[in-house]
Amino acid sequence: EIVLTQSPATLSLSPGETATLSCRASQSVRTYLVWYQQKPGRAPRLLISDTSNRATGIPARFSGSGSGTDFTLTISSLQPEDFAVYYCQQRGNWPYTFGQGTKLEI
Amino acid sequence: QVQLVESGGGLVKPGGSLRLSCAASGFSFSDYYMNWIRQSPGKGLEWVSYISAGGITIDYGDSVRGRFTISRDNAKNSLYLQMNDLSAEDTAVYYCARDDHGAGIAHHWGQGTLVTVSS
Numbered sequence: 001e002i003v004l005t006q007s008p009a010t011l012s013l014s015p016g017e018t019a020t021l022s023c024r025a026s027q028s029v030r031t032y033l034v035w036y037q038q039k040p041g042r043a044p045r046l047l048i049s050d051t052s053n054r055a056t057g058i059p060a061r062f063s064g065s066g067s068g069t070d071f072t073l074t075i076s077s078l079q080p081e082d083f084a085v086y087y088c089q090q091r092g093n094w095p096y097t098f099g100q101g102t103k104l105e106i
Numbered sequence: 107q108v109q110l111v112e113s114g115g116g117l118v119k120p121g122g123s124l125r126l127s128c129a130a131s132g133f134s135f136s137d138y139y140m141n142w143i144r145q146s147p148g149k150g151l152e153w154v155s156y157i158s159a160g161g162i163t164i165d166y167g168d169s170v171r172g173r174f175t176i177s178r179d180n181a182k183n184s185l186y187l188q189m190n191d192l193s194a195e196d197t198a199v200y201y202c203a204r205d206d207h208g209a210g211i212a213h214h215w216g217q218g219t220l221v222t223v224s225s
Binding site (some may be wrong): 032034036042043044045046048055074087089091094095096097098099100101 | 149150152165167168182201209210211212213214215216217218
């Protein structure tokens with residue numbers, strides 16, 4: 001199965017700053033990389049599909065890039081509600097797998 | 107709006123069985139692939155199983171294959187997960203999720219139901 005490694009494990013930033021989160025795959029997933037946001041006690045929420053396609057209602061400050069094995073989620077001008085855990089997930093091969101998450105904290 | 111409500115979680119002894127349900131509303135259930143995804147502190151998020159809109163195409167993760175069975179009743183707008191031979195490693199919050207395109211993307215999630223396997 002494809003292993004996704006996210007870095008850093010924790011990212012400490014302030015509102016207004018830009019967050020850069022990384023996800024690396026153990027083998028190519030082409031552009032089939034998905035990002036989710038999860039807040040405490042809540043289910044994950046879809047942010048971005050297929051590397052760079054924002055889901056409905058997701059603000060433009062969230063953007064994704066990459067291909068093959070290296071992917072990035074960028075959150076510009078951090079808002080207080082953006083502090084959460086972010087997961088990447090690949091859908092290039094079954095079983096679909098998730099990274100271990102990056103906690104974005106204030 | 108899309109609503110997915112899981113039920114059936116609880117405490118079960120190792121080797122026991124449990125059946126999870128997911129009641130769907132706010133959309134045409136029979137048009138969508140559905141999924142079970144679980145989350146545990148130790149193993150993180152894990153995609154357990156998926157089922158196609160008509161129930162024909164099904165697959166499982168290796169850790170549950172042969173023990174878990176996914177099914178759906180489109181007339182009742184419901185998704186199920188029969189879990190047998192449970193072990194501590196199955197302890198997790200189980201989420202039901204809708205995949206809008208049958209392509210391995212969890213567009214909509216339920217609130218989850220907790221399964222605890224312990225003696």
